[in-house]
Amino acid sequence: MKSTGVAVALLIGTIVLSSACGEQRAGKPKLILVLSIDQMRFDYLTRFNDLYKGGFRTLLDQGAIFSNANFRHAMTWTGPGHSVILSGRSPRHSGIVATAWYDPFLRRVVDAVEDPAHSPLGGEGSGASPVNFIGSTLGDVLKQQSPESRVVAVSLKDNSAILMAGPRGDAAYWYETSGGNFITSTYYMSKAPAWLENWNILRLADRYAGEQWTRLVEDEKLYEQYAGPDAIEGEWDRKDIVFPHSFQGTPPQEGFYEGVKRTPFSDNMVLSLSLRAMSAHQLGLDDSTDILAIGFSATDTVGHLYGAESQEIMDQLLRLDLILEELFQEVEAQVGLANTLVVLTSDHGVLPLVETLQTKGIEARRAHPQILEGAMEQALENRFPGVGGLIAHFARDTKNIHLDEEVMRRHQLEPREVESAIIDALLSTGLVEAVYTRSQLSSDEPSTDPYIELFRNSFFQPRSPHLSVLVKKYTYVEAYPGGTGHGTAYDYDRHVPIIFMGADIEPGSYPDPCGPQDIAPTLAQLLGFDYPREEDSRLLSEMIRSVN
DSSP: OOOOHHHHHHHHSOOOOOOTTOSOOOSOOSEEEEEEETTOOTHHHHHTGGGOOSHHHHHHHHSEEETTBBOSSSOOOHHHHHHHHTTOOOHHHHOOOSSEEEETTTTEEEETTBOTTSOEESSSOOOBOSTTOOSOOHHHHHHHHOTTOOEEEEESSHHHHHHHHOTTOSEEEEEETTTTEEEEETTTOSSOOHHHHHHHHTOTGGGGTTOEEOOSSSOHHHHHHHHOOSOOTTSTTSSSOSSSEEOOSOTTOHHHHHHHTTSTHHHHHHHHHHHHHHHHTTTTSSSSOEEEEEEEOHHHHHHHHHOTTSHHHHHHHHHHHHHHHHHHHHHHHHTOGGGEEEEEEOSOOOOOOHHHHHHTTOOOEEEOTHHHHHHHHHHHHHHSTTOOOOEEEEOTTTOOEEEOHHHHHHTTOOHHHHHHHHHHHHHHTTSEEEEEEHHHHSOOOOOOOTTHHHHHHTOOTTTSOSEEEEEOTTEEEOSSSSOOOOOSSSHHHHBOOEEEESTTBOOEEEOSOBOGGGHHHHHHHHHTSOOOOOTTOOOOGGGBSOOO
16 A cells, blocks of 8 residues: 555654653553564664664664573474563473474364364454463463453464463454454453454455555665665565565455455554554553553564565565554553553564575575475385384474374384484485484483574473474575575574563663563563563563662
């Protein structure tokens, strides 16, 4: 859609938020606003710093910015990342080892938040809940301390909203492409609230039918300066890689609703629903601290398709800058930013586009997962002729491998011999850096391997694979012809922003190592109660002006 005069004015003008509630208050905040920008690399803050005039500008000028924040687990996927943000628990303790994992008893892949015991409310979709999450979140403990407190989460993705809301969350809302609605589930309430049904009647997604995604700023040279050329070989399907981008299909086709997710405008829908939820749940309007967690997911979908250095990702972030500005203005009007503690982070980073890395002289490679599959199948056939079905599941996204233990028992095979054959085959492809067995990851034996502790933090035996695979650095193994991804233990997937902004926060840059696991215990400290911490976590005390 074409940019409006207002949007351009916001982009080129500097906005300073004032507090309608007077001076900054001391004491507990009325609202904790948690913002998860899906797939946001830390360098997005620095690369486009000069262009931010809205919400990012406010955070950069008034927030405490932790420049060396990295996830401490290896499986950098949406599910584990969001499960950490408000729990402080690594996958080895929360059980959220991936966004989806293979269940050997059901003999199929299960989603991190799927729950057949509950039904969708507000529209078509699947039943979902935090039933697979083990433990408590900050919101759970807050509600024990203060029963009047409310915890609500909104996101384009179900696992983002549900895992940030936590087991005791009052509500979680997410988008479903089967009907183009935002829904919730019977885990949270017995029927869809009237305000949600009324919001869905607006059909915000349908309004993009026949429109185009154009650049927010008309100056194409600005995009070339900060992001390079428009069309980069290796983007998405290698066809639709030039502005403007059209919406495919028409509502109510599911393909159309899926297509909306691939544009910045999905964040506009999340903002609209979030503001409505904030008002409906009366968040931040009394003396009990409430939590509103919002997952903005368009950066992830755009990043997957066009890469971290594309004009599309630049445009997405400039548009998100305006969305965050509108959000802060509404929070100011309803609650007062002086009464609000804002936290911004991400669930993971992303590998730059392979072709972009190659132009910089970096040895990067794009490969098809069939190379790994073929090597394993051939090795097993050579080593154990006539024995089929040894691999119960090979996950093409995570590259992890579940073995069929029943087949091994039936043929009296030693699991270590089967594992050894597979490991040798994977390493022989030149695509794999390391492969970790369950025995290695369940052990606390010291190691000089720089990645093994990250994999141990991702390991939860009832759900983790027999073999956890780390592909080589700057290698993207995927069946799709273009785009890029994440999910590794490398710094480009683990390095994310952490920003705190509020009355008790000292603005500035903080370079000491930290990670998203530190967010929940630090928020608990600011709220005045204890919270269990992981052994490798810490409190971000250096930014706190005073502890109440």
